[in-house]
Amino acid sequence: MSRIAYVNGRFLRHSYATVHIEDRGYQFADGVYEVIVVYNGMMIDEVMHLDRLDCSLRELCIRQPVSRAALRSIIREIIRLNKIKCGLIYLQVTRGVAKREHPFPNKAQPSIVLTAKPITMPSQKTIEAGVKVITIEDIRWKRRDIKSLALLPNIIGRQKAKEQGAFEAWQVDENGKITEGTSSNAWIVTQSGALITRTANHDILNGTTRLSILKLAKRLGIKYTERSFSIEEAKAAREAFISSATTFVTPVTQIDDVLIGDGRAGILSLGLRGSYIEYANQQGGTI
């Protein structure tokens, strides 16, 4: 089956889907994106993703390319055309095509592109083994709350992780505190059992999964604190995990050369993953 993409009003075969060479996304990374997961035929947290897209666009003064209602229909159509049951929707909006000059163009029409692809969920065995993360300096700009296309520091960090046999890289600020992963939020469970994740401000992307986990924790009576934590505190933690739309809750069992807890996924992390999957399965009727 051929993949279908959506580009500025048209559904096209993936291999024929192109944008102009003077699109500002291509030349300046002048745009934003979202990744929405479809799980067992249901979109997870669609509204939160679309709200965050609106925020990112507003912060960068990029016009909405289409109305919310139209966008929801396009998303459903791309899921249908690509027959996605478990997969992800990539949605990108840029300031549009214009002569290459740094200031915003007066009249550019924002460009919108959507693609979809199936994903395979990791086995329970993989989840129970957990993943390794490395720590790297956070060299990004100061508006990480905007889901910008400009991902060079993130991809360099992720490449370093790959070269060191790790799944993710946790970025560390000038005070030795962990901000977040290159495409996920960072969490620890302290030796006294407290669930900790960094406060969402300009320093991190406020993950949709992060927000859902906080809601679930509250519902389950799990105490949590939103605050920064250092590399040392993370390495001494009882448990650690990452969260993102595509990884849900994924236990971290090694940070650099240090094993976390007993080197196996922690009970709270596994419990939260289970609750998150239950939550995802309850989003019936959203497509």
Ligand code: PLP
């Ligand atoms: N932090 C960064 C830098 C990300 O790129 C992402 C997701 O791509 C996240 C956190 C997690 O966000 P979400 O849970 O909405 O996927």
